[in-house]
Amino acid sequence: MDTSNTTLTASQKKRQNFSKKRQAILETIRNTTTHPTAEWVYQTLKPEYPDLSLGTVYRNIAAFKKEGLICRAAIVNGQERLDGNLSAHSHFICKECGAVLDLYEDVADPARNQVIEQNYQVEVEYQKVVFYGKCSACKSGSAGLP
Amino acid sequence: MDTSNTTLTASQKKRQNFSKKRQAILETIRNTTTHPTAEWVYQTLKPEYPDLSLGTVYRNIAAFKKEGLICRAAIVNGQERLDGNLSAHSHFICKECGAVLDLYEDVADPARNQVIEQNYQVEVEYQKVVFYGKCSACKSGSAGLP
DNA sequence: AACAATAATAAGAATCATTCTTAAATTTAA
């Protein structure tokens, strides 16, 4: 059924032609390790794209997540924190200022998922380990929401 | 100053005299392993307390969390899932139906927190491990939001 | 370039979980 020629589906075409704003939203998320909120992305791009709307940021974030280009790092104080880094890593969340840090220590026990699957008759796709506490800045009292 | 007599602070007194509704909200959360939402608690108690208001459920949940009587198991589909079980355990979240299961396998590595603290100059208070996938019901296609 | 089809956008309304306000009702202390 027509799968061997060079015709692209509408969805494939769409993906090849990112608009400037869409591309900028993705790059902004990829180029930071702050695990930003949608609002932060919007405020960051607003100067360069004065007619950018918050709805566009949210709509593209939803699309990127569906396409697997970005993912959710966490929800902190009711706001989703995004992550453009898809490599396996875990996070530290500062309970005081809300900072989300990347941790690259090995925290996943490969044998563990199998044990869980057997003990509960579930299918484990992935797991997340999140550490909570105070970041170095908040430990020393030099706080301020990043 | 004045700490050795039997006088109780206002806050301590308050805690001794739970209203019926307040007590019922706490017991409802404690007596289920479904990790309910505030709305579920409300709907569950409404028949027995016809004049219960959702605001009362939310207000008491906030108080219980602050007092450490209950905690948050997770946020699933934008809703907080509560946990009256304060013992150390982790959770499995079904990506399909949103079920939150308790896992009692040992997943916390005591040495790990120290490594994280040293490597990042942070203060780790606790960590959470959450497994994501399909629960046994959703694996076999017999779904239905619990 | 001009056209039609498709996709992306800005603006703002709508939604949904949660929090807040207020006035009334209940409980407590004395």
Add this chain to the structure above:
DNA sequence: TTAAATTTAAGAATGATTCTTATTATTGTT
């Protein structure tokens, strides 16, 4: 029982996110 403090119901307000709609931009095709 009376006054002070607490708790509540009801519903308004909030805040993050999603949806709607009309407009604009882009693409593929002549």
